[in-house]
Amino acid sequence: MTVTATEFASRAAALDAADPLRDYPARFLGSDDPRIVAYLDGNSLGRPTRATSERISAFLAQDWGHRLIRRWDEEWFDLPLTLGDRLGAAVLGAATGQTTIGDSTTVLLYKLARGALTLRPGRTEIVVDRGNFPTDRYVLESIAADLGYTLRWLEPDLRAGVTAADLAEVVSERTALVALSHVAYRSGYLLDSPAVATVTHDAGALLLLDLCHSAGSVEIELDSWAVDFAVGCTYKYLNGGPGSPAFAYVAAAHLDEFVQPIWGWMGRDAPFEMAQGYRPAPGIRRVISGTPAILGMLPIQDTIDMIEEAGIRAIRAKSVALTEFALDVVRSWLVPRGVTVSSPLDPARRGGHVTIDHPTFQGMLPRLWERGVIPDFRGPAGLRLGPSPLSTTFTELLAGLAVIRDEFANP
Structure with missing residues (x-):
């Protein structure tokens, strides 16, 4: 009617x-x-x-315009981590010390996937679905081609998405990594993440979730779901603006052994020593490579304020x-x-x-x-x-x- x-x-x-x-x-x-x-x-x-408009004006006049280089010591050097902790608590269901902000989704996806594969030596297969966002598919295809890995493709109904039963049919003792989107970019299908994590871990593999289409609109509990790695953008429901930096989550259980492939000075232990040889920083800082996009992190803070409030x-x-x-x-x-x-x-x-x-x-x-x-x-x-x-x-x-x-x- x-x-x-x-x-x-x-x-x-x-x-x-x-x-x-x-x-x-x-x-x-x-x-x-x-x-x-x-x-x-x-x-x-x-x-x-509106708060971001005010924040950016104040940043130009005070933080950048007046404090200048001193703001690195006062706040900026740790901002990817402190803001990551706030995002983790308000949006991701992640305890402190597991989330950082910086780079694009593509770069962070590459870092996490490559680093995850080193934690499963001897395994040579990556599971991904045809309905995943193109960047996810392309990055994983690139990694598989570079390392000689095999991609195991899931073929979900594009009006829906991947189920735990679908995944159970393709994972095996050869599976190193399962990479899926929490919310499918086309259909909006919401993954049963706890069930998928169980299937993944029962096979001895690791789970990497793309949260681009869910962070800020869907309840997420990365810690309690036992997700291993997650990545997502901040310009959708987090209102970070075009090209705002993405976020990366590495579960605490993996941090001591996790090493990502793009080594940069800000992700090194004791970076201001400027020493020879790379030694990853302790904790989530090791995901950082070069200088983070501080200006791009300003708008995210105002949305996190609202999410914490609401x-x-x-x-x-x-x-x-x-x-x-x-x-x-x-x-x-x-x-x-x-x-x-x-x-x-x-x-x-x-x-x-x-x-x-x-x-x-x-x-x-x-x-x-x-x-x-x-x-x-x-x-x-x-x-x-x-x-x-x-x-x-x-x-x-x-x-x-x-x-x-x-x-x-x-x-």
């Missing part, structure tokens, strides 16, 4: 009024921009916060409510027009975004952007709707879906 626009508008208004996070959207720049009807791409690039459980509840509402509208307004849903319907198996498919979506996207509705497109025919729990309202989400509906009348 088709629900009217008035009925959905009333429901959206009621959801916004009852939303415990209703005051947060106003904390983001652009939230009052009349040219933007609906920003539905928070799963690709989060909005900047709580990741409340953020996840809002995310589920947004995607459930989106699916209700899609079923009523768009499915009758031939649109199909390519994301799990069960919220327990769905991350923070929803993908819908229709042959016209690729051509429709530029028109949507022109009209101030901003989702993104993923082939072959998918429109991703990525509301961000802290910055998106139900009314904004409905307004965007109404424009998508209207575009079907004006192909």
Whole structure:
């Protein structure tokens, strides 16, 4: 049955009024921009916060402009670790000393994967799935080619994702590393990480999770799930801005023996000795190579402030409510027009975004952007709707879906 626009508008208004996070959207720049009807791409690039604008101005005038090189001794040298600890506690379910921030996701993925393989000598296989993000696949293909390893490819349903049963069929005594995404970039499928970790460890292998599409929107418990390694970006739900540095997690049990392949002076024990020969620093600092991107870490601090304040459980509840509402509208307004849903319907198996498919979506996207509705497109025919729990309202989400509906009348 088709629900009217008035009925959905009333429901959206009621959801916004009852939303415990209703005051947060106003904390983001652009939230009052009349040219933007609906920003539905928070799963690709989060909005900047108003606090970040102030923080960057103060950084230029005081930290960089006045304190100059002295700020390295006062804060910057340890910022990748102190901010990593805050991220670990607020977002990742990680105790202190296991998370650092710096480099891109690609570089950190390479570092963690190569370092993990050295911990499983004699094993020569890496498990990865065809639905994983391209960078993950490419990095692992590169490593396998370089080391002569074999890739074992999982072939999940692209409308879903990898299950523990799927994984159990391919792991063996030859498996060194299993590398999967916690939330699938296209479908939004949410991995059963504890079950996958059990299957991986029963085979004697190590588990590396990509958290790019989950950090900041989904509850994560890396320590209690017994995940070995994790990597993720900070420019999506963590609002770090384009190109903001990624994060890396190495479980405490591996830190003493873990050695990553890109040796740099800031990851060496006693770096200011400038001594000959590399000796990895104790703890998570050994993941660092060169000078970290301090300026790029500023915005992340403001989002972590909000997550600490709101709580990741409340953020996840809002995310589920947004995607459930989106699916209700899609079923009523768009499915009758031939649109199909390519994301799990069960919220327990769905991350923070929803993908819908229709042959016209690729051509429709530029028109949507022109009209101030901003989702993104993923082939072959998918429109991703990525509301961000802290910055998106139900009314904004409905307004965007109404424009998508209207575009079907004006192909």
